[in-house]
Amino acid sequence: MSTEAVADGFGQAQGGASPSGHGDHSGHASPRTYWTIGGILTLITAMEVAAFYIPAMAPVLVPVLLVLSATKFMLVIMFFMHLKFDSKVFSGVFLTGLVLASFMTVALIVLFQVLPKYDFMG
Amino acid sequence: MTGLWSWLTTVDHKRIGVMYFLTSFFFFFVGGLEALLIRIQLMRPENAFISAETYSQMFTMHGTTMVFLVAMPMAVAFFNYVVPLQIGARDVAFPRLNALSFWVFLFGGLFINSSFLFGAAPNTSWVGYANLTSLQFTPGRNVEFWLIGLSILGISSILGGVNFITTIINLRAPGMKLLRMPLFSWMALVTSFLLVTAIPVVAVALILLAFDRFFGANFYEVTAGGDPILWQHLFWLFGHPEVYILILPSFGIISDVIPTFSRKPLFGYPVVVYAGILIGFIGWGVWSHHMFTVGLGPIADSFFVASTMIIAIPTAIKIFNWLATMWGGALRFPPPMLFAVGVVAVFTVGGLSGIMHASAPIDLQQHDSYFVVAHFHYVLVGGALMGLFSGIYFWFPKVTGKLMSESLGKWHFWTTMIGFNLTFFPMHFAGLFGMPRRTWTYQAELNLETWNQLSTVGAFIFGISSLFLVWNLFRSWKKGEAAPANPWDAATLEWSIPSPPPHYNFPVLPKVRSREPLWDEVERAEVEAVTLSEPEHEPEMPSPSFWPLVVALGVVLSWALVMTGVWWAPLLGLALTAFGIFSWAFQPAFR
Amino acid sequence: MARAAVIAQDDHHYTSTGLSSWKVGFWTFIGSECLLFASLISTYLVYKGRSVVGPYPEEILNIPLTSVSTFVLLMSSLAMVLALDGVQRGSRKLSLIWLGGVILLGSAFLGFQAYEFTHFVHEGLTIGTNVFGSSFFVLTGFHGAHVTGGVIWMITLWIMAARGKLAPADSLKVEIAGLYWHFVDIVWIVIFTLVYLIQ
Structure with missing residues (x-):
């Protein structure tokens, strides 16, 4: 066995179960689920690449790709990163960054790529 | 344990806090000296006291120093010292990471200032607009010292932010619910979130600049399709949250000071908390009000006018809550309270001029004039710095176990108020009468001499006023009267332990039942039975470690060697960093 | 002391949320990293279609190869x-x-990226060629640097496991490393869509 878990009063104790027992991993998914998610991720990636090559998809390509990749993103954070089963605190600190990041990206695209296309002053 | 080695290897949040304070206090005088040189140069029209080039270096380094090496780290000094005590913790969540943050900050600050030795101090202003910073327009090393120095400091801030968020979320004493936390800890939490979210954006802006300068990339190169405006957006996407990073700690301090000296709980506590969170969020949506003269078009301008006016609301809410706290209170006015009330008054002036240039058409007239200089000094000196002064007087007895001289404190306060207002109030007029920012000198026919002379006289009074603080700190530390655990009869947990606190802070973690645990006789007795007791056996504390210092050296070396322009040179620094990290990871935190 | 504000000596085990500080801290750090990559991705998108000389993305990006990676x-x-x-x-x-x-x-994955980079340089696209080259190489290079750091981290864990130093009680170490690895993966999910597929 490794060195004993150090219960340190700093919340840094090592161990599968966190000191007060909330962090048990029983809520985490099983390997079977992981394989399924891995399969779905592969499938979605294949769909994305297919959509890229099908000319008929061209008009709706951008929204379709955005939805598909957002789905992959969600699957990874929910199942592989366990956010679906874990404390809301983790979701909170992560989403604060993610929401601001998304807001910034959209704002910069609007400022640089969208607004300049319109001549408001006639 | 004492001696130099113990300081180099310390992971104690109190010692790290003291080191943060002393370092930022030192840089305060460096930045102040730069300001005085600026003021001497501007005292007379067409003056030649310093050259135009030196002048550019002075105002650039004055801004950079005061923001990144004084206001931010001094706030972090208080986060370090006070937050664990206020929330009832023995240290921060990651004590060694905390030491790393400090060393990286110290070396980063020294790195930027080492540019003076080469006569190549940064000279493109603290906002470093592209493409003035390109190799074509600023071929010297000045910009490189600046961009590398700021990148290093950014690492320190992000790590510090992560540490304090974790500490405040996870290490509160039993019963210390979020809505029972003292306001200073609350504002430390909001500020930390702003640090971890805003700093990466400016880091990227700086990295792009580094690639342009060192590796011939085209990010800000107009002829290749690059856009200097992107720099402005990335800089201010960071820069405006940064303004709140500077001011929110001060708001937190005075939100704890004012109730203490009014002997009343903070009026509308939850509203003050929510207003702080709201400021943090809206602060992310106002950045382009720094860019009204860029010509973003009416849609973008209107959006940023509206968001900027809206952010005044939560700020005003706080001001009204402070006033309502004082209303009908048993007021006392020792130095911490004087400075806190000073903040309320002076910050409001700066807030009002802020609302003036929230309006895009008015801002077009005021942009890059001394009116703007007056505005942001009212909020950053009057708001942020004076709040930090209030904190110094408030917590000094806790840190040192000595009381500060009240009369010297009052001298400090009044000379500060006079010097500060005499320096910056005339700048409103100088600006409206046409005095431009960042310009070496001005013509006699502009009739700006009187305003400038008033400012220069004020600056010297302001400079002298800080000597009262230095003398007071030194004298009180040497032979001040011994301070009891709770000299101000304050309400929060840091005042329940001895002054100065034992290295483990709390022998046993206290249990908290209200927002003002020390103002309830029963609860106070319960808490103090624990906090003032002698522990049967001392709590186990994290061991000192040398590795944070090594990793910090590695980080700084990696960045500094970028300046050689040899692509593999930074790898030497990275190797040292990696060596330090591995040694750190396999050294147990407790021995 | 019956009702005293003393929690028993097990305050050593205590955190206010019951959660591991490592995980709270690391998730916060990941939130911070979101802003870093969002800034780089935004830069790429802002400069889309602004290059004044080629090669342009649609001429050079290799979709089949990148789909595999x-x-x-x-x-x-x-x-x-x-x-x-x-x-x-x-x-x-x-x-x-x-x-x-x-x-x-x-x-x-890093091998694919190394091949891609050298191939692009052969085709005449470097970091200094145009804004596409600048923003592409810096964005994907930063991602690759994160993957490299992750691989080194994984090798460390592998050696620990081989030496029998990775017991179930140490699984938090692997979980944190995993959070990092998955984050680098989701960043790539976004890059693959926004940079490669949406041209």
Whole structure:
């Protein structure tokens, strides 16, 4: 066995179960689920690449790709990163960054790529 | 344990806090000296006291120093010292990471200032607009010292932010619910979130600049399709949250000071908390009000006018809550309270001029004039710095176990108020009468001499006023009267332990039942039975470690060697960093 | 002291949320990293269509190749969760197999990227050619640097597992490394769509 878990009063104790027992991993998914998610991720990636090559998809390509990749993103954070089963605190600190990041990206695209296309002053 | 080695290897949040304070206090005088040189140069029209080039270096380094090496780290000094005590913790969540943050900050600050030795101090202003910073327009090393120095400091801030968020979320004493936390800890939490979210954006802006300068990339190169405006957006996407990073700690301090000296709980506590969170969020949506003269078009301008006016609301809410706290209170006015009330008054002036240039058409007239200089000094000196002064007087007895001289404190306060207002109030007029920012000198026919002379006289009074603080700190530390655990009869947990606190802070973690645990006789007795007791056996504390210092050296070396322009040179620094990290990871935190 | 504000000496075990500080801190750091990559991705998108000389993205980006490397990285994430599961079960064999899988797949991804970069340079696209080259190389290079750091981290864990120093009680170490690895993966999911597929 490794060195004993150090219960340190700093919340840094090592161990599968966190000191007060909330962090048990029983809520985490099983390997079977992981394989399924891995399969779905592969499938979605294949769909994305297919959509890229099908000319008929061209008009709706951008929204379709955005939805598909957002789905992959969600699957990874929910199942592989366990956010679906874990404390809301983790979701909170992560989403604060993610929401601001998304807001910034959209704002910069609007400022640089969208607004300049319109001549408001006639 | 004492001696130099113990300081180099310390992971104690109190010692790290003291080191943060002393370092930022030192840089305060460096930045102040730069300001005085600026003021001497501007005292007379067409003056030649310093050259135009030196002048550019002075105002650039004055801004950079005061923001990144004084206001931010001094706030972090208080986060370090006070937050664990206020929330009832023995240290921060990651004590060694905390030491790393400090060393990286110290070396980063020294790195930027080492540019003076080469006569190549940064000279493109603290906002470093592209493409003035390109190799074509600023071929010297000045910009490189600046961009590398700021990148290093950014690492320190992000790590510090992560540490304090974790500490405040996870290490509160039993019963210390979020809505029972003292306001200073609350504002430390909001500020930390702003640090971890805003700093990466400016880091990227700086990295792009580094690639342009060192590796011939085209990010800000107009002829290749690059856009200097992107720099402005990335800089201010960071820069405006940064303004709140500077001011929110001060708001937190005075939100704890004012109730203490009014002997009343903070009026509308939850509203003050929510207003702080709201400021943090809206602060992310106002950045382009720094860019009204860029010509973003009416849609973008209107959006940023509206968001900027809206952010005044939560700020005003706080001001009204402070006033309502004082209303009908048993007021006392020792130095911490004087400075806190000073903040309320002076910050409001700066807030009002802020609302003036929230309006895009008015801002077009005021942009890059001394009116703007007056505005942001009212909020950053009057708001942020004076709040930090209030904190110094408030917590000094806790840190040192000595009381500060009240009369010297009052001298400090009044000379500060006079010097500060005499320096910056005339700048409103100088600006409206046409005095431009960042310009070496001005013509006699502009009739700006009187305003400038008033400012220069004020600056010297302001400079002298800080000597009262230095003398007071030194004298009180040497032979001040011994301070009891709770000299101000304050309400929060840091005042329940001895002054100065034992290295483990709390022998046993206290249990908290209200927002003002020390103002309830029963609860106070319960808490103090624990906090003032002698522990049967001392709590186990994290061991000192040398590795944070090594990793910090590695980080700084990696960045500094970028300046050689040899692509593999930074790898030497990275190797040292990696060596330090591995040694750190396999050294147990407790021995 | 009956009702005294003393919590028993087990305050050593105490955190206010009951959560591991490592995980709270690391998730916060990941939130911070979101802003770093969002700034780089925004830069790429802002400069889309602004290059004044070629090569342009549609001429040079290799979709079949990148689809394969994307698949490789996704599968490395699968290996990562299986490695965590192996460590939690206390199976040294499973830990070694799947951590090894992460290392191999991660290295393969880096190999694809190295091939892609050298190929682009041969085609005349460098960091200084145009704004596409600048923003593409810096964005994907930063991502690649993160993958490299992750591979080194995984090798460290693999060695620990091989030496029998990765017991179920240490699974938090693997979980944190996994969070990092998956984050690098989701960043690539976004880059693959926004940079490669939406041209």
